[in-house]
Amino acid sequence: MTSSSTFVRVCGLSELEEDTPKRVELDGTPVSVVRTEGEVFAIHDICSHANVSLSEGEVEDCQIECWLHGSSFDLRTGKPSSLPATRPVPVYPVQIEGDDVLVSLTQES
Numbered sequence: 261m262t263s264s265s266t267f268v269r270v271c272g273l274s275e276l277e278e279d280t281p282k283r284v285e286l287d288g289t290p291v292s293v294v295r296t297e298g299e300v301f302a303i304h305d306i307c308s309h310a311n312v313s314l315s316e317g318e319v320e321d322c323q324i325e326c327w328l329h330g331s332s333f334d335l336r337t338g339k340p341s342s343l344p345a346t347r348p349v350p351v352y353p354v355q356i357e358g359d360d361v362l363v364s365l366t367q368e369s
């Protein structure tokens with residue numbers, strides 16, 4: 261039986277700068293990996309409002325802000341907290357093993 265949550269190494273923990281999103285690709289899916297507030301989060305790297313890379317936005321208070329129209333998404337849930345985006349962005353589970361950051365494309369919410 262295959263597991264539905266396969267964790268894949270996307271980068272090293274030491275490669276992640278605090279509050280500086282890093283764009284990676286996992287099976288062709290763009291993912292923004294963010295280290296902030298002592299944790300690492302993985303969120304789909306495309307805004308739900310338009311085809312824009314979230315990893316080019318700013319991180320604050322566990323939210324990532326889309327640089328184009330300013331919607332912020334909660335890194336824990338993917339939910340937008342401000343307009344114009346109304347739909348959530350998928351977030352993915354993260355595991356840390358030593359210096360390895362592992363992400364599974366299984367959605368948490």
Ligand code: FES
Nearest residue numbers: 307309310326329
């Ligand atoms: S493209 Fe992200 S808020 Fe509009």
